[in-house]
Amino acid sequence: MGRDRKxxxxxxxxxxxxxxxxxxxxxxxxGCGKSSLLDVLAGLESVDGGAVTYDGRPxxxxxxxxxxxxxxxxxxxxxxxxxxxxxxxxxxxAIAEPLAxxxxxxxxxxxxxxxxxxxxxxxxxxLEKLPHQLSGGERQRxxxxxxxxxEPSVLLADEPVSMLxxxxxxxxxxxxxxxxxxxxxxxxxxxxxxxxxxYLCDEVSVMYLGEVVESAPTxxxxxxxxxxxxxxxxxxxxxxxxxxxxERTALxxxxxxxxxDRTGCLFGDRCPDRTPACERRPEPVALEPTHRVSCHxxxxxxxxxxxxxxxxxxxxHGGGR
Amino acid sequence: MVSVRYVGSRALQTVFLxxxxxxxxxxxxxxxxxxxxxxxxxxxxxxxxxxxxxxNWGLNDPLYVQYGRYLVNFLGxxxxxxxxxxxxxxxxxxxxMFNTFxxxxxxxxxxxxxxxxxxxxxxxxxxxxxxxxxxxxxxFVGSLPSxxxxxxxxxxxxxWAGLFPTSGMVSPEVTxxxxxxxxxxPYLTGDFAxxxxxxxxxxxxxxxxxxxxIIRTSFIDVTRxxxxxxxxxxxxxxxxxxxxxxKHASLPLITLYPLSMTWALGGMVLxxxxxxxxxxxxxxxxAVLSRDYPVIQFVFFIIAAxxxxxxxxxxxxxxxxxPRISADD
Amino acid sequence: MTTPLLEIDxxxxxxxxxxxxxxxxxxxxxxxxxxxxxxLVGESGSGKSTLAKAIIGCLDRNGRIDxxxxxxxxxxLTSLSEERFRREFRWNEIAWIPQGSMNxxxxxxxxxxxxxxxxxxxxxHSAATVDDRFRRAFDAVxxxxxxxxxxxxxxxxGMKQRAMIALALLLEPSLIIADEPxxxxxxxxxxxxxxxxxxxxxxxxxGVLLITHDLSVVMEECANLAVxxxxxxxxxxxxxxxxxxxxxxxxxxxxxxxxxxxDPDAELEVLEGHPPKIxxxxxxxxxxxxxxxxxxxxxxxxxTPQQALESPSQYHLTTCHRSDRLFEHxxxxxxxx
Numbered sequence: 001m002g003r004d005r006k007x008x009x010x011x012x013x014x015x016x017x018x019x020x021x022x023x024x025x026x027x028x029x030x031g032c033g034k035s036s037l038l039d040v041l042a043g044l045e046s047v048d049g050g051a052v053t054y055d056g057r058p059x060x061x062x063x064x065x066x067x068x069x070x071x072x073x074x075x076x077x078x079x080x081x082x083x084x085x086x087x088x089x090x091x092x093x094a095i096a097e098p099l100a101x102x103x104x105x106x107x108x109x110x111x112x113x114x115x116x117x118x119x120x121x122x123x124x125x126x127l128e129k130l131p132h133q134l135s136g137g138e139r140q141r142x143x144x145x146x147x148x149x150x151e152p153s154v155l156l157a158d159e160p161v162s163m164l165x166x167x168x169x170x171x172x173x174x175x176x177x178x179x180x181x182x183x184x185x186x187x188x189x190x191x192x193x194x195x196x197x198x199y200l201c202d203e204v205s206v207m208y209l210g211e212v213v214e215s216a217p218t219x220x221x222x223x224x225x226x227x228x229x230x231x232x233x234x235x236x237x238x239x240x241x242x243x244x245x246x247e248r249t250a251l252x253x254x255x256x257x258x259x260x261d262r263t264g265c266l267f268g269d270r271c272p273d274r275t276p277a278c279e280r281r282p283e284p285v286a287l288e289p290t291h292r293v294s295c296h297x298x299x300x301x302x303x304x305x306x307x308x309x310x311x312x313x314x315x316x317h318g319g320g321r
Numbered sequence: 322m323v324s325v326r327y328v329g330s331r332a333l334q335t336v337f338l339x340x341x342x343x344x345x346x347x348x349x350x351x352x353x354x355x356x357x358x359x360x361x362x363x364x365x366x367x368x369x370x371x372x373x374x375x376x377n378w379g380l381n382d383p384l385y386v387q388y389g390r391y392l393v394n395f396l397g398x399x400x401x402x403x404x405x406x407x408x409x410x411x412x413x414x415x416x417x418m419f420n421t422f423x424x425x426x427x428x429x430x431x432x433x434x435x436x437x438x439x440x441x442x443x444x445x446x447x448x449x450x451x452x453x454x455x456x457x458x459x460x461f462v463g464s465l466p467s468x469x470x471x472x473x474x475x476x477x478x479x480x481w482a483g484l485f486p487t488s489g490m491v492s493p494e495v496t497x498x499x500x501x502x503x504x505x506x507p508y509l510t511g512d513f514a515x516x517x518x519x520x521x522x523x524x525x526x527x528x529x530x531x532x533x534x535i536i537r538t539s540f541i542d543v544t545r546x547x548x549x550x551x552x553x554x555x556x557x558x559x560x561x562x563x564x565x566x567x568k569h570a571s572l573p574l575i576t577l578y579p580l581s582m583t584w585a586l587g588g589m590v591l592x593x594x595x596x597x598x599x600x601x602x603x604x605x606x607x608a609v610l611s612r613d614y615p616v617i618q619f620v621f622f623i624i625a626a627x628x629x630x631x632x633x634x635x636x637x638x639x640x641x642x643x644p645r646i647s648a649d650d
Numbered sequence: 651m652t653t654p655l656l657e658i659d660x661x662x663x664x665x666x667x668x669x670x671x672x673x674x675x676x677x678x679x680x681x682x683x684x685x686x687x688x689x690l691v692g693e694s695g696s697g698k699s700t701l702a703k704a705i706i707g708c709l710d711r712n713g714r715i716d717x718x719x720x721x722x723x724x725x726x727l728t729s730l731s732e733e734r735f736r737r738e739f740r741w742n743e744i745a746w747i748p749q750g751s752m753n754x755x756x757x758x759x760x761x762x763x764x765x766x767x768x769x770x771x772x773x774x775h776s777a778a779t780v781d782d783r784f785r786r787a788f789d790a791v792x793x794x795x796x797x798x799x800x801x802x803x804x805x806x807x808g809m810k811q812r813a814m815i816a817l818a819l820l821l822e823p824s825l826i827i828a829d830e831p832x833x834x835x836x837x838x839x840x841x842x843x844x845x846x847x848x849x850x851x852x853x854x855x856x857g858v859l860l861i862t863h864d865l866s867v868v869m870e871e872c873a874n875l876a877v878x879x880x881x882x883x884x885x886x887x888x889x890x891x892x893x894x895x896x897x898x899x900x901x902x903x904x905x906x907x908x909x910x911x912x913d914p915d916a917e918l919e920v921l922e923g924h925p926p927k928i929x930x931x932x933x934x935x936x937x938x939x940x941x942x943x944x945x946x947x948x949x950x951x952x953x954t955p956q957q958a959l960e961s962p963s964q965y966h967l968t969t970c971h972r973s974d975r976l977f978e979h980x981x982x983x984x985x986x987x
Contacts, residue, residue, distance in 0.1 A: 029836045029837075029838050029839070030806075030807070030808075030835075030836045030839070031806075135694075135695075135924050136694065137924075165693045165694050165863045166863055166864055166865065166866075166904075166907060166908055167693050167863070167903075167904060167907045167921040168693070168921075169907075169909075170907040170908075170909070170918040170919065170920055170921070171920050171921070171922075173909070173918065174917075174918055174920060192836035192837055192838075193836075193837055194837070194911060195866075195908075195909040195910065195911045195914075196909055198909060198911055198914030199909040199914055199918065218914055219914060219915070222911055222912075222914050232838065233837065233838065234911055235841075236837040236838045236840070236841040237837050237866075237911045238837075238840075238841075238864070238866035238867045238869070238870045238871075239866060239869070239870065239910060239911065239912065240865055240866035240869045240905065240908040240910055241869055241893065241910070242869045242870070242889040242890045242893050243890070243893075244870070244912075246870065248841055248844075248845045249838055249841040249842065249845075251838055251842075252792065252842070254806060254808065254839070546753070547748065547750060547753040547754045548753075548754055548755060548756040548757070550708070550748060550754065551748055551754040551755065551756070552756070553708050554706050554708050554740060554741070554746045554748070555740060555741045555746075555768045555771070555817075556736045556737065556739075556740030556741045556742065556768070556771055556772060557767065557768065557771055558736070558771065561767065561771070565756060565758075565759075568758060569758060642758070643757075643758060644757075644758065644801040644803065645757055645801070645803045
């Protein structure tokens with residue numbers, strides 16, 4: 001109270017493409033704009049500039065009918081399976097709901113296929129259950145089945161495993177992974193945990209305060225992260241190995257984007273490698289055709305002597321193995 | 322915390338709502354079919370006396386002139402004359418409002434205190450039989466119509482047991498005795514207290530179930546919140562923990578207390594009729610029957626103003642008790 | 651030998667439920683030493699939170715300790731009167747960082763008032779002393795000391811978590827029970843929280859019982875760990891010993907189920923099913939139904955803890971009928987890096 005409403009730039013100048021059969025990961029801390037990006041892609045939020053194109057057509061030109069088709073083709077799986085399922089609906093009813101919305105017949109068969117796909121077997125044992133009779137992992141499977149029952153081509157997943165036990169996470173991740181291949185799905189997978197992203201996704205974009213600071217194929221990004229923020233995210237992930245000597249993250253605080261001035265590098269205030277050049281906004285540079293990074297460490301023409309720093313690929317983790 | 326800005330914006334809203342209500346009521350009653358004039362005509366008044374009436378009451382002026390006049394007068398505590406009694410509305414209504422208020426306000430307050438305790442007890446024993454029975458009894462009481470409760474009390478305590486007078490506010494002797502004393506002198510008599518008891522009990526009894534049920538639900542809700550476990554593990558005494566729970570559980574009452582009060586004011590017609598209590602409810606019924614617009618308008622406005630002002634107060638109190646409220650916008 | 655900070659000795663905890671007597675913790679024993687972070691690992695439903703609540707004497711109304719003992723610095727907590735336990739031990743000696751700390755703080759009270767009330771319940775410190783201590787604790791967990799006068803809703807999730815840690819430090823306890831302290835946080839925040847926790851341990855020598863489902867965190871933060879499955883202790887020992895040679899099939903599966911950023915292409919071990927609820931008193935291995943190498947014996951006889959074969963550690967126990975068999979080809983089964 002007593003504060004003025006400010007405009008917060010949640011997603012800024014982000015470009016990415018989803019392709020069939022490919023899982024694209026978005027990683028970043030809480031408050032880095034991941035979920036807002038997902039809302040934009042799902043058509044839940046409008047954009048101030050730029051366009052979302054689907055099947056070659058910008059969504060801005062969509063008619064009501066196009067939107068109907070779009071909403072059928074693009075499905076979302078939410079983070080919290082305890083909240084996203086109606087506690088009063090059985091598994092069958094929950095999955096039937098989207099079919100009813102889109103007036104699709106032969107529901108029985110479709111529901112069973114969907115439940116089968118998310119590996120809730122035997123199917124009959126699950127159909128009449130209520131959410132409270134299911135474990136967290138089973139609930140999340142039901143949410144996924146609910147999304148899959150419309151046979152979408154795009155799946156937007158918002159931290160789908162972060163609320164689950166790690167043992168269950170592995171199950172869901174490997175199931176998602178095989179579904180992507182089997183159904184030729186395009187998946188956008190949003191998470192703060194780069195290790196699950198690494199497991200599932202073919203390519204990754206690292207987001208900070210609404211901006212994609214680096215994007216690359218997963219192995220490349222995990223192996224040779226270029227942006228200091230990507231490195232920080234990777235370094236912060238605990239390694240299930242008592243011998244690994246991981247450095248603690250040097251980052252302090254949290255991303256603070258509340259209506260701030262967006263002229264300099266957004267990560268500048270927390271960056272361990274900051275230079276005077278960071279007063280300006282860095283332009284994306286292609287280190288490889290598929291590996292792009294927005295950081296002054298990699299810009300061609302440094303404005304200042306101190307800004308010159310040759311990045312050593314794979315420098316981090318060097319002593320950790 | 323409550324900032325000046327928050328108070329200011331709520332105050333502005335409140336003033337606007339009061340003006341809006343006043344205006345709405347004015348035009349509503351002017352534009353509604355069936356006025357005092359119709360009743361005069363129905364009773365066979367001749368066109369001349371109707372013309373005189375219109376002239377005297379300024380009904381020939383355009384509506385906006387009438388409205389302006391009403392507004393200006395209103396600000397000077399003049400709500401016009403009662404068409405029925407040809408007396409200023411304010412004089413007519415003042416005493417009756419007071420009569421109603423001294424009955425309703427303490428009764429509702431007591432029902433909240435007693436209801437809070439009952440609700441807390443039932444809520445803290447929700448798994449036991451006592452809790453279930455208590456809940457059942459409450460719902461039963463809540464479903465009784467208020468006139469029924471009134472008649473029951475009269476039958477039991479005044480007709481059968483003969484303990485209290487059946488109706489009225491003070492006995493005629495008392496009225497006579499204090500004819501020349503200050504207007505509030507009769508309220509200090511034992512006779513008044515005797516008359517007061519039964520309607521008071523009827524209201525407490527009638528409105529008890531509401532705060533009880535709210536506190537019960539709210540208490541159950543609160544005991545499920547995670548801070549309870551924190552306080553328990555932190556080693557706070559059971560007493561201290563209960564104190565925190567009660568603070569949380571009573572939050573909804575801050576909103577509901579003035580609401581109940583208004584609700585009871587509206588429902589007073591029945592209680593006042595049963596006990597023949599000279600309150601505002603009875604007066605309102607008469608005024609409606611005889612299309613006495615100035616009176617109806619004013620009473621409606623007073624009730625609305627009560628709701629609006631109490632909501633303003635609730636917002637302020639909430640801002641102090643629950644720091645989350647005023648922080649959001 | 652010195653007395654350990656916390657000893658859990660053959661502890662069994664049951665709940666009365668509509669479905670019958672639920673055995674949540676069954677014959678569990680382990681020790682936590684001062685100045686160590688001890689990891690207690692298990693899935694949801696493994697009984698790890700029940701164990702934590704049993705230690706601090708705050709089981710739900712339908713739960714009770716059936717047998718066994720919990721000793722704190724040699725004092726049997728299980729035979730203390732409730733009043734003495736509450737006044738002398740809770741928060742004063744044993745503090746607790748609850749699961750989902752973000753919702754555990756009282757939303758209606760300023761943080762400093764919550765601290766003051768807790769402090770005055772257990773000590774006769776003056777308000778000024780408490781305030782001073784709380785500000786220092788805030789500083790220790792990387793929060794601005796001036797913010798002690800704020801309400802919980804004015805903090806972000808990670809900050810509330812750290813405020814809770816500050817509260818836990820307030821009375822300088824010897825043991826902190828941290829129940830999933832970072833599960834709701836992102837990785838960077840998690841790393842920050844553990845950094846503070848570790849700094850505090852080094853400075854004050856506090857013992858920490860870290861309860862989590864995240865084995866990677868335990869591998870990094872802890873010296874010793876215990877793995878719990880459906881109330882039974884599967885394995886207990888030093889993290890290095892367990893990592894090098896897991897002697898229980900459950901531990902082995904868990905170790906393989908974690909994605910490792912160093913090796914994103916590795917296949918993850920899939921653990922089917924959930925820890926079963928034990929409503930028949932047990933008397934068998936609770937992992938038998940999920941175990942790839944279970945035999946008839948596993949379903950009829952409860953295994954007892956025994957020293958793990960060929961382990962480098964003296965204190966590496968496994969509760970598995972088949973651990974010798976498992977160990978024969980143990981090293982080859984383990985995920986290679």
